[in-house]
Amino acid sequence: MLEISTGKVVRVIALTREYGPDSVKLADYISGLNDDEKLNLVALMWIGRGSFEPEELEEAKEEARLEASAPTERYLSGIPSLAEHLEDALDKLGIDVTDEEDDL
Structure with missing residues (x-):
């Protein structure tokens, strides 16, 4: 089960596109x-x-939990x-994110 809202994932996508992954x-x-939420974000990226x-x-x-050695934002x-x-x-x-994208 995904434990981060799709709205938050869409926000990460939007921020990445607008400012870059290292912003x-x-x-x-x-x-x-x-x-x-951080573990779920890493797991999503891996998928x-x-x-x-x-x-x-x-x-x-679980792998994200075990492998975490640096702050998620740095990774x-x-x-x-x-x-x-x-x-x-x-x-x-x-997962359909049309509504979340429209809200941005």
């Missing part, structure tokens, strides 16, 4: 998420880039295709 605005936003399959979401979240800032990976993950999971 202070994106880092500040991600650092304000709770630990479960989007193909490291895990959509049905392996729980496994990806994700090093991924140039972050927005695309997150979009791909939402698509693979069959």
Whole structure:
């Protein structure tokens, strides 16, 4: 089960596209998420880039928990295709974000 709202994921995508994955605005936003939301964001990114399959979401979240050695915002800032990976993950999971995108 995904433990981050689609609105927050869409916000990360929008901030990444507008300011880049290494922006202070994106880092500040991600650092304000709770630990479960951060783990879910990393798991989504991994699913989007193909490291895990959509049905392996729980496994990806556990791996994110075990592998966490740096702040999430620092880890994700090093991924140039972050927005695309997150979009791909939402698509693979069959999550429609049209309403959240319209709200931005």
